[in-house]
Amino acid sequence: MRARRAPFRSLPRRPLRTALLTGLAALGLTAPLLAPGAANADVPPAPGWTLQWSDDFDGPARSLPSAANWQVDTGHNYPGGPANWGTGEVQSYTSSPDNLALDGGGNLRITPLRDGAGNWTSGRVETRRADFKAPAGGTLAIEGRIQMPNVTGEQALGYWPAFWALGAPYRGNYWNWPSIGEFDVMENVNGINSVWGVLHCGVNPGGPCDETNGIGASRACPGASCQSAFHTYRFEWDRSASPNVLRWYVDGQLFHSVDENRVGARAWADMTGHAGYFVLLNVAMGGGFPDGVAGRATPVAATEPGRSMLVDYVAVWTRGGGGGDPGPGTPSTLHLRPGGTLGEATGTASATTLASASGTNHDGAPNTPQTFTATGVNGAHNGGATQFDLLVDAGSTVANGQQVRVSYDRTGDGSWDRTETYRYFATDPVPGYEHYTQGQGLKSATGEHGTMRGGTVRVEVWNAIGNGPSTLGTGNQSVVRIPFG
Known part of the structure; x- marks a missing residue:
C-alpha cells in the first residue's frame, strides 16, 4: 500500500562526483556494480553473500513476468483495502501487456498509459514469496537494477515509480500499515533526478517514523540521471550490527541509514518480528507524494503517457547469521x-x-x-x-x-x-x-x-x-x- 503520506521533501544536498562508481562494490558492501547505462545483464555474483531469490526477466516480448515469482495487482485497491491503494494515486493497475510485460531483451517494462477519456492505467507486481528477512546475526540485501521512466519537466508530473517491500502481515489485512513495516528501496516523483529511500513504521499519523512522511533521505543518481540510465538500488537490513541498522544505497553509495535506537524497541520489533517481507515494483500516477512535491494535483494535461520503468533484475541475498560475524557491537x-x-x-x-x-x-x-x-x-x-x-x-x-x-x-x-x-x-x-x-x-x-x-x-x-x-x-x-x- 505505499504510504498514505504527505510528500517527503528532503531533496539532495549536493550530488556526489562518481569518478569510481564501483568503489563501494569493491568493499563487498554490494554485489559488483554494472555500468549504469548498460541495458541488460544477468544478476551479478556477490562474493560472501548467498542468493536467496532472483528474477532477471528473461522471456518473450509482451509476456507477463513469471507467475511462479510474481503476482499481478489490478484495479484501484486490494479487495477490502483502502481506496486508491491508500495513497490517492489515480491509475488503475492492469495485467495488460501494454502496461506490464517483459520486453524480450531481459527487462520488465511497466508503462503508464492514458486513454481518450483521460483515464490512466499502469502496472504493479509483488513477489509471491513474503518471507524475505535478515537471519539472526546476519544481513538481508534487496537489490534491483532499474531505469526510471525517461521523462522530465512538465511532461513527468505525476509519475511515481517505486521499488519497495511490505511486511508479510499486510497481506489479507490491508489496514495494519505502517506497524508491519515498509522499506522503500527506490522512489521517485515527477521526473526529478533523485532517488528517495524511506522507512515507514509505528503508527499513523505521527509515531516514531513521523507518519505519514516516514523517515527518508534522497540524493541525485551518480553520473547519468536517474531517468536516462540504469542504476542499482539496494537496501540492507543488518542484524549483525548493534544496534540493528537499515541502509539504503544507489550504485553502491550509501545515502540513508536508520538504526533500532532511532525508532525504539517496540516499533522495531513490530516491523521485524514477523515472517518477513514481500517485494513490489510499480509505477503509480498522481497521489500524495507527487502532488505535494509539484504543489498541485497531478498528473496534468501536459503529462506524457507511455514512458516505461525498466527493471533489469531483482535479487535478494543474505549473509552471515551462523557464527563468524564480528562480535557484539562490532560491525565490519x-x-x-x-x-x-x-x-x-x-x-x-x-x-x-x-x-x-x-x-x-x-x-x-x-x-x-x-x-x-x-x-x-x-x-x-x-x-x-x-x-x-x-x-x-x-x-x-x-x-x-x-x-x-x-x-x-x-x-x-x-x-x-x-x-x-x-x-x-x-x-x-x-x-x-x-x-x-x-x-x-x-x-x-x-x-x-x-x-x-x-x-x-x-x-x-x-x-x-x-x-x-x-x-x-x-x-x-x-x-x-x-x-x-
Missing part, C-alpha cells in the same frame, strides 16, 4: 563519524577539514591528521583485505593529495599489530567530492592480521602534498570495511 563496516569515532553511519552528512601540507611532502608520514577510532573490536580475520571509500574534496586548490593509514591493535593494548599506508590520492581542482578508495594501492604495510579481541582500529587521513586544505566527508559519507567476520 565502519563510517568516519564526527568527533573522531568509527561506527554506524550517523544518518546525516557532515565534513571535517584536512590541514594543508603547506608545500611540504608528507607522503607516508601523517601530518596533523584527522583520526578516527573504534575500540572493543571483536572478530576473526576472514582472509580479506582492508577496503575503503573516502569522499574527499580539495575545492579549487591545485595539486593536493590526500592519504590514509589504517592500523589494527588486536588486543587493545596500545601496540599496532598491523599498519597499512595507502598511496595518496591526487584530487582535482574542481569543487565536488571525489572517491578515494583502496584502488590507489598500498604504499607500505607492516605486521599481520589476526583475531581481534577487544581490539582497536584507527584510521588517519591527512594531506600528503599541496598548499591548501581539503575536505573529508563524515557522518554517512566515508566508509572503511575491516576484514573480519
Whole structure:
C-alpha cells in the first residue's frame, strides 16, 4: 500500500562526483556494480553473500513476468483495502501487456498509459514469496537494477515509480500499515533526478517514523540521471550490527541509514518480528507524494503517457547469521563519524577539514591528521583485505593529495599489530567530492592480521602534498570495511 503520506521533501544536498562508481562494490558492501547505462545483464555474483531469490526477466516480448515469482495487482485497491491503494494515486493497475510485460531483451517494462477519456492505467507486481528477512546475526540485501521512466519537466508530473517491500502481515489485512513495516528501496516523483529511500513504521499519523512522511533521505543518481540510465538500488537490513541498522544505497553509495535506537524497541520489533517481507515494483500516477512535491494535483494535461520503468533484475541475498560475524557491537563496516569515532553511519552528512601540507611532502608520514577510532573490536580475520571509500574534496586548490593509514591493535593494548599506508590520492581542482578508495594501492604495510579481541582500529587521513586544505566527508559519507567476520 505505499504510504498514505504527505510528500517527503528532503531533496539532495549536493550530488556526489562518481569518478569510481564501483568503489563501494569493491568493499563487498554490494554485489559488483554494472555500468549504469548498460541495458541488460544477468544478476551479478556477490562474493560472501548467498542468493536467496532472483528474477532477471528473461522471456518473450509482451509476456507477463513469471507467475511462479510474481503476482499481478489490478484495479484501484486490494479487495477490502483502502481506496486508491491508500495513497490517492489515480491509475488503475492492469495485467495488460501494454502496461506490464517483459520486453524480450531481459527487462520488465511497466508503462503508464492514458486513454481518450483521460483515464490512466499502469502496472504493479509483488513477489509471491513474503518471507524475505535478515537471519539472526546476519544481513538481508534487496537489490534491483532499474531505469526510471525517461521523462522530465512538465511532461513527468505525476509519475511515481517505486521499488519497495511490505511486511508479510499486510497481506489479507490491508489496514495494519505502517506497524508491519515498509522499506522503500527506490522512489521517485515527477521526473526529478533523485532517488528517495524511506522507512515507514509505528503508527499513523505521527509515531516514531513521523507518519505519514516516514523517515527518508534522497540524493541525485551518480553520473547519468536517474531517468536516462540504469542504476542499482539496494537496501540492507543488518542484524549483525548493534544496534540493528537499515541502509539504503544507489550504485553502491550509501545515502540513508536508520538504526533500532532511532525508532525504539517496540516499533522495531513490530516491523521485524514477523515472517518477513514481500517485494513490489510499480509505477503509480498522481497521489500524495507527487502532488505535494509539484504543489498541485497531478498528473496534468501536459503529462506524457507511455514512458516505461525498466527493471533489469531483482535479487535478494543474505549473509552471515551462523557464527563468524564480528562480535557484539562490532560491525565490519565502519563510517568516519564526527568527533573522531568509527561506527554506524550517523544518518546525516557532515565534513571535517584536512590541514594543508603547506608545500611540504608528507607522503607516508601523517601530518596533523584527522583520526578516527573504534575500540572493543571483536572478530576473526576472514582472509580479506582492508577496503575503503573516502569522499574527499580539495575545492579549487591545485595539486593536493590526500592519504590514509589504517592500523589494527588486536588486543587493545596500545601496540599496532598491523599498519597499512595507502598511496595518496591526487584530487582535482574542481569543487565536488571525489572517491578515494583502496584502488590507489598500498604504499607500505607492516605486521599481520589476526583475531581481534577487544581490539582497536584507527584510521588517519591527512594531506600528503599541496598548499591548501581539503575536505573529508563524515557522518554517512566515508566508509572503511575491516576484514573480519
